[in-house]
Amino acid sequence: MNPTEQLIRQKFQQYYLTHSKGYYAPPNPAEREYGFLLFKEKFMVRHRSFKDPAQLIAAIRELVPAHVYFSTAYYGDPTASMDEKGWKRADLVFDIDADHLDTPCKPKHDTWKCKACAATGKGGAPKICPKCKNDRLEEQTWLCKECLQRAKEETSKLLEILYSDLGINPPDTHIFFSGHRGYHVHVYSKELGLFEEEARREIANYVLGQGLDPELHELEEHSVGGTTIIEGPQLGQPGWRGRMTAGIHDVLGAEGEQYGLSSAQTRTAQTRTLMAQDRDAFFGRQFWSSVKGIGLSTWKILLLRAVQERAANIDSVVTTDVHRLIRLPGTLNGHTGLMAMEVQKEKLDGYDPFSESLVFQGTMKVKVKDAPRFELGNQQFGPFQNQETELPSSAAMLLLCKRRAEPIG
Amino acid sequence: MSNLILGFIGEERARRRFALAEAKRAYDLLRQESPEKIEHIASSTFGWRIKKLETKLVRRFYDFSVSMTDYLRNSVHLREPRWSLPNRVLDHGFVYVTREEVARLIEEEVRVRILERSSRPPGDIPRQLGSRVDRARGLVIKWLGVPTKYELPRVPVPEAMPPCVRHLIENLNEGKNVQHMGRFTLASFLLNIGTGEDEVVKMFKPATDFSERMTRYQVEHIGGRRGGRTKYTCPMCTTLKTHGVCYKPDELCETIRNPLSYYKAKSRILTNRGPKREPN
CATH class of the missing domain: 3.40.5 (Ribosomal Protein L9; domain 1)
Structure with a gap:
């Protein structure tokens, strides 16, 4: 351990030794696997289990880890090797992280460096180094208000989809600030907990609007008495139908918006007519075929743009993994020294991660x-x-x- | 009774065929039933939570809505885009479905249930059933031929590799960067078709950041000789699509879910063993 790590560890230790409250106990804590990432050589202690919270606190005090995790899964024997743990079910979890959001402030506070050719840049790291095409890039990220505000908005969008579309019971959802750049939403449901990877992938795709095809939502062209008319989803319809239609309203209202169209397309007379519509009156009528020259393909592009706006930007890897270890609320995040903590749903809007998580x-x-x-x-x-x-x-x-x-x- | 006999025959191919045929028969029968009957069968026989809906949204008429759990349990096996959840109408945990779609979902439920029920029963074959099991086994073998376990060719056949794997190899050879998921796919694929570790390590030599020691360690890890001792199999096509590793899928790709199945099928064709034949 270098002196910085020694000091952080010492402070963490002081905190853990003087605080015995505020730890979060997930449902069935004894059926969970716990993991600790140590400061020393970044060593991961895994496959631990605890009969009661007091034992867990004792272990945290003894190890003083940089990060504390617990499994979203419930096991017969959490200490056994992966194949022999006896998976019972797993909470349905969603991870919203500013790392996955494209916030305009990133170039101001994030930088990256290529491990191979030492090229550097501002903002979030690209997938591959533009200079040497290597994918081993190191990111230096910062946590800022704007990023976390966006993450909070994504969380709100997620909750709306979970409640009104997936029919998840609000009391079954728990929101946590991760102590770094985002929020976690855990759903405690015996029924959904039994879902395997494929079903969870479907749910992740649903929340992301991934693979959504407007034509499969009945955006269609029909010929009625020789004239072609377009029909499609309507405002107020359940699920993505109403949501993406309402999203069109936002997309048309946004200024300086390209609507996902090419710049040539946005300059056409038809598009300009579309833009000039009084939006509220527009949505009061059968609008899919009301603007001359705006056809199926343009609507499709606009709808996909609307889906992107209204979708909740989650990290689908976390949701589909049924053996995931995830941060234990009530413990300190070694990336920041802030506490990961539960946020009450009613208080999410006003929650300030930069003052309420300080310890x-x-x-x-x-x-x-x-x-x-x-x-x-x-x-x-x-x-x-x-x-x-x-x-x-x-x-x-x-x-x-x-x-x-x-x-x- | 059929399930029991099938179980004792212990022929996987016969079980699958029987399950599929029975399920298809159920589908054909159900499609013609009244909505009341369909609802009754779904809820009482299969325990679904299903509600009469009778709603038209644009032009399509939705007879029912089915709980998301019952829907997903069956829809995850169906690959057309119309079954994927984002393309469905989902209202407070219930998925809108047409009568035909309910019949199709029940078909799936029937197929899986028959498969489960026709697994090998415990104990010996009862004496009263012995002759019937033998006769049925004889028929299965007559129709499907003696079970041959098709073995992969000893030497890897590059021509039989799926487009994604070939693309990865080309990219490596051209010195282009291949990302983590691509590397893992390539290494696990090659190891699973019987390529030696040394050969696999050599494949990565053209990579810009090649380190023999690291590559060997990782290849050995994937092969199950290090770390968790798990031998990794090649990721599924769905995963590869998510990570952008899937590349120009061809006709054969549509019939498989894992690059290894592609290789198995293709090498079988290439080595003149022919594709699996349907009887008549």
Whole structure:
């Protein structure tokens, strides 16, 4: 362990030793597998189980891990090897992470570096290095208000889909701030818990609107007495039908929007007529064939754009994995020093991850290498560039965990 | 009784055929039944949560809505896009379906149930059934031929590899970057068709970031000689589609769900054993 890691671990230890409340116990805690990622050599301790929460707390105090995880799955024997655990069921979980969102602020606070050719860039890392085409890219991410606000909006969209389309019971859903760049939604349902990977993939695709084909939702052309008319989904219809139609309303209302059309298409007279519509009156009538020259293919493009807007941007890998280890709420996130915690549904809108998840008291002196301007606990900090400074402990810990600062002395 | 006899014959091919034929028969019969009868069969025989709907949305008439759980249990086996959840109308946990679609979903339910029920029963064949089982086994063999276990060719046949795997190899050879999922697919595919570890490691040599030691370690890991000791199989086509590894799927691709099945089928054709023949 280097001095930074030693200091973080020491602070984590102090926190865990002085706090015995606030740990979250998932349903059937004894049937879960627990995992701990240690500071020391990033070693992963897995396949642990605990008969009661007190034992779990004792283990956290003894190991002082950088990250604490539990399995979304329920097992007969959580300590056995993967093949012999005896899978019973698994919570249905959704992960919304700013890493997967395309927020406009990313170039301001994220950078990447290619491990092969050392090329660097601003914003989220591309899939492959534009210079040497390698895919081993290192990201330096930051957590900012705008990113987390977007993640929260995606969470709200997700919940709406879960309740009104999938018929999930609101009391069965639990929302957690991950302590870093996003939110997790866990669904505790005996029925859905038995779903295997394929069924979960269908649910993930549904939430993402992945593979949705407007024509299979009856966006169709018909010939009536020699004239071609277009019919399609209507506002107020259940599921994606009503949602994507309402989405068209948003898409048409957005300024500077390309609607997913090519720039040539947006300049045509027909498209301009479409744009000039009074939107509310427009949606009050049979609108699919009301604008001359706007045909099936254009509507299809607009609908797919609307689906993209209304879909909840989840990481489908997490939802489809029935053996997933996921962060245990009530524990500290080693990437930030913030606490992963449950957020009450009614309070989601007003939840401020940058003040409610802070745990460290007092101040600390650190040497900051570089950091953008940021807000924590309703205070503004930075930007910093190679300077020694005394900060509230939570802010200092964030910089230490992000490797943007080093301990002094 | 048929299930019991099938179970004792222990012929996988016969079980599958019987299940499929019975399921298709159920479908044909159900399609012509009244909505009341269909609803009754679905709920009482199969325990579905199904509701009479009788709603027209645009032009299509939806007779029923079926609980998402009952829908997905059967629809996941059906591959046409119209069955995928995003293309369905989903309202508070219930999926809108036409009468024909309910019949198709029940067909699937029947098929899976027969397969489950016709698995080998415990114990010896009862004496009273002995002659009937023998006779039935004789018939199965007469129709389907002596069971041959088709074995993969000893030496890997490049011509039999699916388009995705060939594409990965081409990309590597041209020095293009292949991402993690692609590398894993290639390595697990090659190991599973019997390519030696040394050969597999060599395939990765043209990669820009090639390290013999790392590659060998990972290949050995996939092969189950290191780490968790699990021998990994090749990812399913659905996974490869998600990760953008699937490349120009051809006709044969439509009939398979895993690149290894493609290889098995194609090499069988190429080595002149011919495709599996349907009787008459």
